Amino acid sequence: MKRSGPGPLDRVFRGLVPVLGAFLLNGCSSLGYYAQLGEGQWQLLRARQPVEKVLADPASNAQLRARLQHAEQARVFASEQLKLPDNDSYRVYADLGRPYVVWNVFATPELSLQPVTHCFPIAGCVAYRGYYRQGAARGAAALMREQGMDVYVGGVEAYSTLGWFDDPILSSMVAWGDERLATLIFHELAHQRVYVQDDTEFNESFATFVEQEGTRQWRVARGLAADQGDQGQQREQFIRLVLASRERLQAIYVGPLDDAHKRVAKQAEFERLRREYRQVRDSQWAGDKRYDAWMYGPMSNAKLLPFGLYDQWVPAFAAVFREVGGDWARFYERVEVLGRLPADERKAALMSWGRFAPHRG
Template sequence: MALGLIMISLPGLLSGCTLGYLLRQGVVQVGLLMRSQPLEKVLPTLPKEQQEKLAMMAVGRDWAVANLHMKPIASYKSYIDVPGDSVSNVVQGASSLELKPYLWTFPVVGAVPYKGFFNLKEATQEKTRLERLGYDTLMRPVSAFSMLGWLPDPLYSPMLRYDTVGLVSTVIHEMTHATLYWPGQADFNESLATYIGSQGAAQFFAAQGGADSKMAKEAAAQARDHLLVAAAFDTLATELDAIFHLPVSDAEKIARKVECYIRAQIRFQRMPFESNYHRWLGDQAMNNATFMMNRTYYAGLPMFDELVRKHGGIATTLEWLVAQKAPKDPWAWLHAELGQAVSSKP
């Protein structure tokens, strides 16, 4: 997730609310960074299982730089111990009768469909504000985010809850943001990072222990499940769009939307996942905000898969993308690049 709070903008260009928000989050972020310790110093104090996990993460980080041509920055070489199971909370909103996210605009990152808070009370207040405006909402904890290459990303203690495959995948995901980030294009940025994170982890573990090793099989299964989930959300988007364009009352549309999400939840429960990574989707109560959150991370995964095949691998594809000028409509641009009918949707 690209939520690093980078305090480089001119205060005079910001509204009072935005400036106040950035200053509050920035103070906490600076405080966290001041508590960071070199990972090599912390490593001996951790349980053996976590030491092994972090050692593999370090190998995966360096492998991604060498083999996926990630930006060579000193990320994940420091450690920050934070209380609890998350670093911050993220609030998201979406129109209740349209697949349209609520957007916040910030310096550097542009318009994004999420807003992060280190303070739970502030996050809850923002969620309540959106609900009063009639939006579907979601508030969720996060255990990692990217500073987009402006500063080295630290390893936060909640990330140690991930299994080894999940940790390496998350690190490669965040390194993708540091390598390529197009301001104002959150869906493109996040889904690209999701694709490269999962596929990159699968390649890494296959290179480490062979394709038949336990971790390589798990990483490959997760990568295939990512594509399965992406297709499921494409189907759900089509169903929801059809409901929202029906010539019926708003109340009827909302009732049908709720029924549609219940059916989708049942489909996720019955989906033939190869790994346990996505099992939570069958337990998640869904609304337009939760859908748009998932859509942000899974939109266009099949297109990225095709793009990587066209360019001969993740490294060459990433190099090619970095060399491009950020398009105003990345999905239409990508459809054209792949020789498909041009659309502003993935």
């Protein structure tokens, strides 16, 4: 289905796809999966061409040229003002001929919010698997459902190879508009700046904070209001509703009910989430239905999973940023120190700065 503007939830599905595993692992059981990773990454690399070449080509679409010019400005801003890596990433362009670069498959047990993780030598363990073909992602999801898992598939606009390759601006990135393109560049470059193996929540929350704060500064630099107004407030309210639902589900799953009653309580919680969403939408958003498609589609633990990964520690990183006086270089130094801590100590430190507080209704 063609969309005329950015999907409000697309951000929660993007991230790092561990393509390097294709070159470092072998074994018949995973050969097909790693082969498609290697083939997909190779096709993407072959499709790259310098942005300046696309801009100079008179046959290039006028809208594409305008978006790439804007991206060039955002790329310079990322390195000069946000102190993100100054390399050839996002200075090349690749036309994919499809709406997403990969599709990520998220999965949890039926009565748990714990993600099914997948481990790779360079990327470490991550809470999803990426597929370059939508059909392959749906096939993998169907097999996991047959095993009794909760599964969700989400399209990915962009991902980072952590600086191993010059990551391109993708046609899937330019479709959404100038500001969205800039935020994607900020997010993905943040993964190149700091990345901690085996901690998806840390990595994605960090990159999300860099994206959000970087976008605020980018807007101010262009003479715009720092925040996105009602749209930003609605997104934050929506995230709080989902995180509150996750907390209630967690309480159900660790509680004393037997599995049959937990399943009933699980479905009741999904209906509560929809009911609370309708109340907020109709009373505070003047009936804005931007999240309706997500909310009224099939619901599962896995569908709620990305919110805990991408938003959980954003307030903690915001607190660190304030503590260093908004100095990006010092901020990254502090984040690197956090990243070197043992996992339990790292989580405790983040909690001391704060996490995304769920809505209390």
